Amino acid sequence: xxxxxxxxxxxxxxxxxxxxxxxxxxxxxxxxxxxxxxxxxxxxxxxxxxxxxxxxxxxxxxxxxxxxxxxxxxxxxxxxxxxxxxxxxxxxxxxxxxxxxxxxxxxxxxxxxxxxxxxxxxxxxxxxxxxxxxxxxxxxxxxxxxxxxxxxxxxxxxxxxxxxxxxxxxxxxxxxxxxxxxxxxxxxxxxxxxxxxxxxxxxxxxxxxxxxxxxxxxxxxxxxxxxxxxxxxxxxxxxxxxxxxxxxxxxxxxxxxxxxxxxxxxxxxxxxxxxxxxxxxxxxxxxxxxxxxxxxxxxxxxxxxxxxxxxxxxxxxxxxxxxxxxxxxxxxxxxxxxxxxxxxxxxxxxxxxxxxxxxxxxxxxxxxxxxxxxxxxxxxxxxxxxxxxxxxxxxxxxxxxxxxxxxxxxxxxxxxxxxxxxxx
Amino acid sequence: xxxxxxxxxxxxxxxxxxxxxxxxxxxxxxxxxxxxxxxxxxxxxxxxxxxxxxxxxxxxxxxxxxxxxxxxxxxxxxxxxxxxxxxx
Numbered sequence: 001x002x003x004x005x006x007x008x009x010x011x012x013x014x015x016x017x018x019x020x021x022x023x024x025x026x027x028x029x030x031x032x033x034x035x036x037x038x039x040x041x042x043x044x045x046x047x048x049x050x051x052x053x054x055x056x057x058x059x060x061x062x063x064x065x066x067x068x069x070x071x072x073x074x075x076x077x078x079x080x081x082x083x084x085x086x087x088x089x090x091x092x093x094x095x096x097x098x099x100x101x102x103x104x105x106x107x108x109x110x111x112x113x114x115x116x117x118x119x120x121x122x123x124x125x126x127x128x129x130x131x132x133x134x135x136x137x138x139x140x141x142x143x144x145x146x147x148x149x150x151x152x153x154x155x156x157x158x159x160x161x162x163x164x165x166x167x168x169x170x171x172x173x174x175x176x177x178x179x180x181x182x183x184x185x186x187x188x189x190x191x192x193x194x195x196x197x198x199x200x201x202x203x204x205x206x207x208x209x210x211x212x213x214x215x216x217x218x219x220x221x222x223x224x225x226x227x228x229x230x231x232x233x234x235x236x237x238x239x240x241x242x243x244x245x246x247x248x249x250x251x252x253x254x255x256x257x258x259x260x261x262x263x264x265x266x267x268x269x270x271x272x273x274x275x276x277x278x279x280x281x282x283x284x285x286x287x288x289x290x291x292x293x294x295x296x297x298x299x300x301x302x303x304x305x306x307x308x309x310x311x312x313x314x315x316x317x318x319x320x321x322x323x324x325x326x327x328x329x330x331x332x333x334x335x336x337x338x339x340x341x342x343x344x345x346x347x348x349x350x351x352x353x354x355x356x357x358x359x360x361x362x363x364x365x366x367x368x369x370x371x372x373x374x375x376x377x378x379x380x381x382x383x384x385x386x387x388x389x390x391x392x393x394x395x396x397x398x399x400x401x402x403x404x405x406x407x408x409x410x411x412x413x414x415x416x417x418x419x420x421x422x423x424x
Numbered sequence: 425x426x427x428x429x430x431x432x433x434x435x436x437x438x439x440x441x442x443x444x445x446x447x448x449x450x451x452x453x454x455x456x457x458x459x460x461x462x463x464x465x466x467x468x469x470x471x472x473x474x475x476x477x478x479x480x481x482x483x484x485x486x487x488x489x490x491x492x493x494x495x496x497x498x499x500x501x502x503x504x505x506x507x508x509x510x511x512x
Contacts, residue, residue, distance in 0.1 A: 067478075227465050227483040243484045285462055321484040322461075 025258035032104025035249030072247030072352025092131030126186025126210030128356030131158030187359030192275035209360030211250030247352020251360025274303025280414025311402025317346020450497030
């Protein structure tokens with residue numbers, strides 16, 4: 001790349017193959033999901049448009065011993081509808097969700113990874129808890145039930161990279177494959193790295209996103225301890241918000257080299273134009289507005305976007321007291337006067353906080369904004385909070401044409417990851 | 425009984441704040457003692473374990489919780505109530 005003559009570089013940029021930085025352009029050519037709102041992308045987007053809430057009473061073993069009993073659980077999940085007996089023995093729920101979403105994404109992209117392209121394609125997925133249901137079930141077996149033997153597949157089932165590995169096997173992706181665990185920012189970090197790999201030429205196609213299946217007794221019990229969970233509802237940015245509500249599910253996308261996608265006549269959902277990450281280096285749970293702002297500003301810079309180009313931000317918006325006001329302060333600072341003109345919503349009040357998979361499911365709201373001109377609302381919004389004084393698209397979806405969007409993720413541990421997309 | 429409860433709470437808070445128990449007065453706020461939000465959640469957990477009670481506290485809306493954390497005195501009074509309720 002560096003050996004190219006400036007003239008060749010300019011010509012390539014003009015032809016639309018390369019972005020302003022002289023690197024490859026990256027586009028999204030497939031999307032898949034499963035979450036409490038639906039088992040696929042169209043159903044999920046319909047729920048976004050309708051402002052539907054996927055949060056309900058949790059239903060699993062020992063739920064009566066929890067003080068938090070609500071979540072965005074996929075109640076109608078039947079693994080046997082999608083996988084055979086042997087696969088179910090080997091796949092934790094987080095792997096099942098990832099595989100289902102990946103199959104939808106690949107089907108939409110129309111890609112076939114047989115042959116040389118498989119060698120230049122890979123997968124990077126986010127998850128925070130990995131096979132947490134498998135840990136939970138097997139700890140119960142040995143500690144509570146006192147058994148001294150567990151199923152031989154416990155380790156390959158629970159490992160955090162199981163989903164990425166099974167996705168690579170399913171499609172024959174023989175290039176880079178790994179898993180990123182940065183708590184609530186896992187998916188955004190994963191997608192950002194996938195973007196960088198395609199942009200740099202390290203891979204031609206990357207399957208990316210994330211999945212999480214933490215809704216089991218041990219998973220929710222652990223979260224209860226922090227006392228940041230709501231017992232009744234997720235109300236991001238609302239003055240009476242009282243905590244987050246967990247969800248489960250997955251989102252997987254096909255990130256593809258623009259030239260490759262154009263050559264084969266693929267339908268392009270959106271272009272990924274920028275990514276940045278930052279660390280607060282400050283506190284293990286309390287977020288920092290400066291850390292978040294640095295990631296936002298750097299993502300704009302990476303994308304070559306001016307603040308006023310951005311019409312919509314999918315917020316991290318967890319519905320906790322601390323996150324929402326810190327995030328609004330960061331956005332206000334990063335965007336200056338334009339902060340009052342852009343729209344920012346949190347879809348977590350609909351699909352719950354999907355922890356390591358959340359950024360992936362939320363990217364769907366970004367694609368919907370760019371492609372369909374519909375902004376997903378922040379539902380559950382009841383009372384204005386002066387500390388969250390932005391246009392949070394309260395309760396009802398809105399039609400608006402936007403050209404560029406951001407998706408925020410700010411994790412426990414102070415790890416921030418922001419992605420920028422543009423309409424194609 | 426009541427003094428005993430207060431002394432036990434004082435000891436828990438002192439350990440969390442890395443102070444001597446007699447430095448914990450009833451007027452001290454968590455802030456005065458250098459206890460941040462995570463330290464507060466940890467202290468509440470330790471109090472729950474010590475007295476085998478369940479404390480209704482949500483870090484998102486401390487001012488709306490039934491458990492008043494304004495200062496050590498209000499915390500002690502609330503714990504006494506919960507211990508009494510448990511005994512009843």
